[in-house]
Amino acid sequence: MNATAFGAPRVATPIFADRAAAYIAAHAFDRPTLVVSRDRVAMQYEQLQSGLGRAAIHYAMRANPAPEVIETLVSMGAGFEVMSRRDIELCLSRGADPDTMCFGNTLKCASDIAFAYAAGIRLFAADCSDELHKIAVHAPGVRVLVQVLVENPMADMPPSRSFGCRPSDVPELMDIARDLGLVTYGLSFLGGSQIRDSADWYPVLDQIVPVWHAVREAGHDVQLLNIGGGFPAFYGKSIRSPRAYAADVMAAVEARFADVAQIMATPGRALVAEAGHIVAEVVTVCRKSENDLHRWVGLNIGHSSGLAETDGEAIRYPLVTDHDGTDTGPCVLSGPTSEASDVMYQKRPVKLPLGLARGDRVVIRNAGAYTVNTSWAGSDFIPPLDVIVI
């Protein structure tokens, strides 16, 4: 848990002028718009890959499925973690090789499995026998990764209890897979999202060590360990550089799994979050009463129109306004729907300049991940978030 264990102080990723920010500064927008810089995506990939060394990156494309982002990562040599037929079609249309795709969803539709198999994908995740049976029927003989549940309360967004099997059930699932004619190829896990401190990977990896050994002892010649994602983005709290962070994680992996032939990782957020910013506008500023301790700032974007990750307030986007540097005060933010579900940061208000007024621009920084695909469709309120990739 102690960052100094790495012998180096942790430094914040600076909020420097970047291409997306420069584009935003130079343009007018008549609706909420995410501007993503391909250069920054490429830079993040390069840094992360350099730190990860021999581990192969399979981009968790649900973080940002913009076609131009996929294209950029294909050109850099990335692999992909796909979750549906649509993901596969998108990757193929941008030139990705099916050999670089892992079907990571543990709740796959049978028709999607068949589609993936026909497209040439040969690596599938599973966490229960029903899933293995589906794979065996619709993608006979492919390689499977059994997904294991791990605990990681230190992640900003801890891993779900929903996807993955209990460690003690892995050997039996491996046996079932082999009996079904599948290749028991390895293990995967997800240590949560936004694991800010690389030291928090140690106890997670420690949970996998006995599982790996149990599987090998049960006679399965497993080759691949998928360490999942969880690589952090900068939202105001200091994190290490992607390279240093990934190198720390890989050192911890090698210390435990040096003899594992293949390591793969599925970062999403770390590749795209800092590459994009959302331009929004203040719709209303009001104090509900003279005694209110904070203002209510209504924006033209909210929880249901792209900022779903404000849920639980784990992700707190850095906000930039033209009034920065002047006196600030606490605000509750609200989206444009007049619905309770669209209120953001009610538990811990954000600080914004006192001079902020209706019509002012608010830039929601580092919002390139989990925003494009989390705005509600067919909303009667607002069109989906606009996306510009430069």
Next chain:
Amino acid sequence: MNATAFGAPRVATPIFADRAAAYIAAHAFDRPTLVVSRDRVAMQYEQLQSGLGRAAIHYAMRANPAPEVIETLVSMGAGFEVMSRRDIELCLSRGADPDTMCFGNTLKCASDIAFAYAAGIRLFAADCSDELHKIAVHAPGVRVLVQVLVENPMADMPPSRSFGCRPSDVPELMDIARDLGLVTYGLSFLGGSQIRDSADWYPVLDQIVPVWHAVREAGHDVQLLNIGGGFPAFYGKSIRSPRAYAADVMAAVEARFADVAQIMATPGRALVAEAGHIVAEVVTVCRKSENDLHRWVGLNIGHSSGLAETDGEAIRYPLVTDHDGTDTGPCVLSGPTSEASDVMYQKRPVKLPLGLARGDRVVIRNAGAYTVNTSWAGSDFIPPLDVIVI
């Protein structure tokens, strides 16, 4: 709180064969589909209007903005509560008269206010002075309803603290509105959503009485009381018929506001929820381990693809399968994304037949409200919920 106070036992709305259910039974669907019956929408409207008597219904169209639903309600003579420019355009395109529209969003974009005014809308809600200033500039001289916060812990989904002003601030806001040249036309409030017991309206209405009197004493000739929505739909727990429920509410309104010239209500859920059902399919059934007390049932629809109201588990849809009548056991439901956010009813599992298997159909009943417009756009996983209005 005691339903017997009405002198009549409460009876459950029966799950009878309806047109949407019949259509579903007779057709095959290759993706999650909401089937809505116009007849049932019309029937709900008729019943509710009959109970509401002189109160005018303004449909909260965010509950289901399907164009055919709007058209049906226009033909029945309903008014509309609109929340955005898109709502207004949709209503106008289906023949609604701008005189029947109330702009109920308290966080309106200035350009939407101007659009509404140009379209002929003359009734606007507001809950703070900034909103009043915007209205005065972009819709000069219109009628305004000041929205008041109320408490109603008894609603299945209690009212948000976010939209509405404190009761003590209403007279000052009315003064500001008058000074800005607006017509101080009335009050509005929202007692929450899914208020199952009509008796739970009494304490809410009691909160409004002193506000109404204070406003009149301050010299404002208010004419209209908007009692909002909260009229319930049947999700398995017994509710009264729409007519009986609405008549109870109106009796309580008249007992307190007999001298108020105009009453209006903005039901949404009560008009459309029971008119629609979603056809879904089982993608995976598994027990995470032998010791698991319940099964995990993966569906091809989840929290982020239409079932956002499963949040907090307040709304528990009745589920119908072809195995009904056989032995059941507890299940956690999951949508098709392998994301923690897509898990439903984890706190209180639902009971489903033990024979339920992959490929089986699950009908999610009474899902006509807040489903069409709560599926995420641009999801890499799944296309938005399909909608068929018959």
